[in-house]
Amino acid sequence: MSLRDPRILETYFEIQSLIYQWAHCLDQGKYSEIPDLFTDEGIYIFDENWDIRGRAQLEARYRDRAATDRVARHVSTNLIISVLNSDRASGTGTLTVYRHVGAGLGSTVPASVQDFKDIYEKSSDGRWRFAERRLTQVFALTTGPGNAR
DSSP states (O other), X not given: OOTTSHHHHHHHHHHHHHHHHHHHHHHTTOGGGGGGGEEEEEEEEETTTEEEESHHHHHHHHHHHTTSOEXXXXXXXXXEEEEEETTEEEEEXXXXXXXXXXXXXXXXXXXXXEEEEEEXXXXXXXXXXXXXXXXXXXXXXXXXXXXXX
């Protein structure tokens, strides 16, 4: 399959938009919109920290998140999408997270860099959604020896 094929190109951009919508919802505090970006049985895993399965668990996770005063920006790059068929695709990329809690400005140093591996499914309403999103921490901001900036 080639990006020269208009159907593949359209799928690529629809999935790219899904990834950006997820980040936008996180960054703008639109947590109640995030579960709808996943299939009903959607899986969201972040290392050993989270293993969230299904919309009810997603809703609970982001309801808790709304109670914090965290400011964050999620920057997705290095996106590679493989269209498997008309209703299923996979993707990988890099997520750089800038994070600050409380009043004032945060640091311009990333809090973390993560790899993501996704499975996307096209729903009966024609929208692409995450069937599975797996985040793996690659770098994290620490204050230990050798990590001074």
